[in-house]
Amino acid sequence: MLLRPYQAEARSQIREAWLTDDLLMYTMATGGGKTVLFVDVIREAIEAGQRIMLVAHRKELILQAWQTLKRIGIHSGIIMSGFPERFELAVQVCSVQTIGGRSELPPADIVIFDEGHHAQRDNTYGKIISRYRHAKCLFVTALPYRLSGEGFLHLHPAGKPTKLLVGPNLRQLTDDGWLVPLRYFIADIPDLTSIKMSTGDYSESELEKRMLAMAPLVDTYLEHARGKRGVVFAVTLEHSRQIVKQYLEAGVAAEHLDGETPDDQRSSILQRFRTGLLRVIVNVGIITEGFDFPDCEFIQLARPTKSLSLFLQMVGRVTRALAGVVDIPGYTAEQRKRSIAASAKPCGIILDNAGCYIEHGFPTKEHDVEYYFLGAKRHKKPVEETIEILVYVAEDENGVRRRTKNPEELKGMRLIEVTEEVQKRVTALASLKEFDRLYFMLKNRMAPGKKFGFTVFYQFKSLCEAKNLLITDQMWEYIYNKLVGEVNDKLAALERDRARNLEFYPDELYKKLTDAARMEGVPERFFQKERGEYERRHFQEILSARFA
Secondary structure, eight states: OOOOHHHHHHHHHHHHHHHSSSSSEEOOTSSOOHHHHHHHHHHHHTTTTTTTEEEEESHHHHHHHHHHHHHHTTOOEESTTTTTOTTSEEEEEEHHHHHTTTOOOOOOSSSETTTTOOTTTTSSSHHHHTTTSSEEEEEEOOOOOOOOOOOOOOOSOOOOOEEEEOOHHHHHHHTTTTBBOOOEEEEEOOOOTTTTTTTTEEEEHHHHHHTSSOSSSSHHHHHHSTTTEEEEEEEHHHHHHHHHHHHHTOOOOEEEEEETTTTHHHHHHHHHHHTTTTTEEESSSSSSOOOTTTTTOOEEEOOOSSOOHHHHHHHHHHHOOTTTTSTTTTTOOOHHHHHHHHOOSSSSEEEEEEEEHHHHOOOTTOOOHHHHHOOOOOOOOOOGGGSSSEEEEEEEEOOOOEEEGGGGGGTOEEEEEHHHHEEEHHHHHHHHHHHHHHHHHHHHHHHHHOHHHHHHHHHHHHHHHHEEEEEOOHHHHHHHHHIIHHHHHHHHHHHHHHHHHTTTEEEEEEHHHHHHHHHHHHGGGGGGGGGGGHHHHHHHHHHHHHHE
């Protein structure tokens, strides 16, 4: 198998890291080719005379890995219910549920965990690690993220730490021309404020009712992805079947798929999708991992989620370029981008009918991988996702745009596509609102004489760093004018007032008088000549008496 440059680099990193560490976690964006990477790791291990176990939690992932190994001439056994055991083979592709309950398992020098973010020390993955505590372990994942906020540093029962290796993310792979660019459309945004939580995410039973009550999803598809093939992510089986019904009533070929769909029926559905006879697959939790169909041209999010990992997994179904478009030896990033643009799939379309953008931001947003790996606690929403993003922007047939927070006002209008440029403007606006909040709060609370401007600036800077907010040139200009420009204007005004009042008071006496006046809390209006002769004389009498 021909490795892409970043995959070859990842293979070298893993090989080198195993010289000093037994447990490794490697991250790479969905669509980057993690299967190709760990299959090459298996190939090298076989050549070195080692035995390998590949562990996955879904049948689709297991069969996909087994077929990929077979395609390059590596014969492997499958340890999963319904398959005969062949322990004599050096490679075993295993179901985590099956081997977690087995008393007898084949030996292994290397254990690879696909979708390694599911691993915990106290779950089935932890039991497997404890049974192979002397083996080298590799956890492969798109993002080491868990809703619980728990980390991955301590997975080994003997206390050996896990070493993190960070590969390319979605933005990097897109910028380098390996994945297709994304077009993101925000459609209906459900009101989730009253939805209860269950195990860290929205309660599916309540979520189903809320999503079923929303407007048909087909309108969004016909507007932005008509005729294209894609996948819809639903909340429950009933929700999925209702969506299929909507599509069929609109004349769009669609079918339902879930974990209980029989194997032969599932294979038939996927084959019709490949050939184009089927345009839409509506699924419940079955095509979030291991669904490798570059022909998928759009996804539709009809399932709100708090899980960043699930969101990126769903989005990742549409990021792959068509076969043969980018893997051309010698092509540069720009050539790959031009090849994608000229292909039948120049971009991936995301139809967000679930408000996932509000929860997680743009898919190519940079994430602090180490932060999640070490163990992030449940954190507040980033500023840019809570202040301005709830405002709808739409345009009518004449191109006139309207901003509103009331979706009822958007009937008959077309929603604007969310691009990274739009996101940056919204982020900047939201960030400056937060700056203003800090500015006025501290201005009213800080004691006189304290370095107010410095305090506001460093608090805002720390906020931006914590929330991964980019401070644009326009933002710097705004902050400068607020903290420096306004102060300079006030100083200039005081200087003008001081100069005007020199005709009444000598310079040295004026300074003493004004300082004393401030100490006494004399109103600022008494410093200004324009206030009139009475006020100036009154001011003079007060201060002259003090210094008599």
